[in-house]
Amino acid sequence: MATIQKRGNSYSIRVSCGYGTDGRQIIKSTTWKPPADLPAREIEKEAQRQGVLFEEKCRTGQVLEGNIRLADFAERWFTDYAETQLRPKTLARYRDFMKRVNAALGHVRLDKLQPHHLMEFYANLAESGIREDTKYTCVIDFKALLASRSTTKAAFAKRAGVSIAVLNSITTGKNITEGSAVRVSDALGLPLKDVFKAVDPDATLSSKTILHYHRLISSILTTAVQWQVIFANPCERVKPPKVERHEAQYLDDKQTAHLLELLDDVDIQNRTIILLLLHTGMRRGELCGLEWRDIDFDNALIHIRRSSQYLPDKGIFEDETKNETSHRVIKAPQDAITLLRSFQVWQMQERLKLGDQWQDCGRIFTAWNGRPIHPDTITNWFHNFIQGTDLPPVSVHSLRHTNATLMIAAGVNLQTVSKRLGHANVNTTGKIYAHAIQSADAAAAETLQDLLHPMKNNTKNQK
Numbered sequence: 008m009a010t011i012q013k014r015g016n017s018y019s020i021r022v023s024c025g026y027g028t029d030g031r032q033i034i035k036s037t038t039w040k041p042p043a044d045l046p047a048r049e050i051e052k053e054a055q056r057q058g059v060l061f062e063e064k065c066r067t068g069q070v071l072e073g074n075i076r077l078a079d080f081a082e083r084w085f086t087d088y089a090e091t092q093l094r095p096k097t098l099a100r101y102r103d104f105m106k107r108v109n110a111a112l113g114h115v116r117l118d119k120l121q122p123h124h125l126m127e128f129y130a131n132l133a134e135s136g137i138r139e140d141t142k143y144t145c146v147i148d149f150k151a152l153l154a155s156r157s158t159t160k161a162a163f164a165k166r167a168g169v170s171i172a173v174l175n176s177i178t179t180g181k182n183i184t185e186g187s188a189v190r191v192s193d194a195l196g197l198p199l200k201d202v203f204k205a206v207d208p209d210a211t212l213s214s215k216t217i218l219h220y221h222r223l224i225s226s227i228l229t230t231a232v233q234w235q236v237i238f239a240n241p242c243e244r245v246k247p248p249k250v251e252r253h254e255a256q257y258l259d260d261k262q263t264a265h266l267l268e269l270l271d272d273v274d275i276q277n278r279t280i281i282l283l284l285l286h287t288g289m290r291r292g293e294l295c296g297l298e299w300r301d302i303d304f305d306n307a308l309i310h311i312r313r314s315s316q317y318l319p320d321k322g323i324f325e326d327e328t329k330n331e332t333s334h335r336v337i338k339a340p341q342d343a344i345t346l347l348r349s350f351q352v353w354q355m356q357e358r359l360k361l362g363d364q365w366q367d368c369g370r371i372f373t374a375w376n377g378r379p380i381h382p383d384t385i386t387n388w389f390h391n392f393i394q395g396t397d398l399p400p401v402s403v404h405s406l407r408h409t410n411a412t413l414m415i416a417a418g419v420n421l422q423t424v425s426k427r428l429g430h431a432n433v434n435t436t437g438k439i440y441a442h443a444i445q446s447a448d449a450a451a452a453e454t455l456q457d458l459l460h461p462m463k464n465n466t467k468n469q470k
Contacts, residue, residue, distance in 0.1 A: 009058035078113030142182035143203040167194035257408035286343040288410030333429035415443040
């Protein structure tokens with residue numbers, strides 16, 4: 008039963024929660040202050056009710072104390088909040104972030120966590136050599152080595168516990184992860200340093216990544232304040248890392264026209280994917296999540312209802328769109344609709360060829376057997392394609408920026424651009440595409456000059 012004592016203008020409520028492993032009694036307490044408008048005759052009664060409520064919270068484990076370690080509270084935060092409120096990819100990224108957070112700050116009690124702890128942590132994250140995702144590149148003729156050992160890629164991949172794609176990356180000079188490099192070296196029976204070398208091992212985390220760490224910790228501590236575990240969030244007294252804004256990569260109108268010419272010689276699925284991204288500006292995950300029932304061919308409309316994502320422990324999975332405004336309908340140009348019709352016919356022919364090997368999932372873009380396409384398949388193909396051209400080294404996401412930039416340059420109002428892109432608000436669009444807006448503004452000024460200058464001269468001539 009709760010013990011309630013009046014102390015000045017407030018009441019101290021204490022509840023015994025048994026005994027700890029050290030034999031000491033566990034006491035949890037809180038303070039209740041009567042509202043100013045509560046009649047005096049009601050105060051004692053309400054204090055008793057608050058005592059019962061607090062005792063119930065203690066009994067059901069809803070009351071935490073500030074002496075809980077950051078690592079323990081964070082785990083509670085993940086269980087009671089993050090796992091139900093955050094999207095899978097965000098949740099996975101935050102879980103990964105907590106490895107560093109716990110190593111540096113996990114042992115600190117919440118009520119002892121100070122701004123200087125956080126500043127030291129951020130400073131450490133900015134140091135060289137902190138990255139754990141260092142890539143490795145092969146320093147030997149891997150293909151020749153396999154041949155000398157009379158083994159195939161498939162057999163070696165199985166023995167090393169890596170995919171064929173990893174071995175293909177090695178033989179084509181691409182970088183691979185440290186884990187894959189270690190497994191390959193072990194399978195070869197050679198030291199890691201004799202087979203691979205680290206690529207830029209002293210690289211630092213970007214300021215944007217450090218800012219994400221700050222936001223994660225701040226979110227956890229804000230919840231601790233809301234749950235009345237601590238009185239204030241120390242993150243609010245720390246200046247977050249400054250992030251330099253980089254201009255979005257995109258293709259201009261001439262480069263885009265050149266890209267369209269180059270796509271004429273590309274297979275129909277990849278050509279359709281790239282052209283659809285250019286025409287609509289949708290995100291990669293949104294494109295991968297498209298199903299045939301999302302296309303209104305008669306009215307040239309594309310309904311964006313879901314996103315397709317990938318996580319190592321989940322595989323390819325269906326997710327919601329990034330936010331509520333990302334769930335939208337886009338009017339597609341007729342060229343895009345015509346291309347989709349042709350692609351649908353091609354896909355039906357492929358289904359007939361494969362027969363019962365085809366695993367229908369309803370998606371527009373699929374793997375060879377009809378299963379959902381891996382998002383990275385698109386990214387990797389486009390990367391290799393661009394490398395073989397004279398175009399700038401843009402990414403798949405650059406096509407989204409290209410779509411937006413071309414629309415703004417053509418005079419489409421920012422509200423419409425924002426809606427088509429599925430941004431949460433028009434301010435986001437304005438920040439990302441400030442360069443395009445400035446260019447469009449300069450073009451407008453030149454147009455006005457051309458229009459008004461002759462008028463001025465005509466007026467003088469008439470006088």
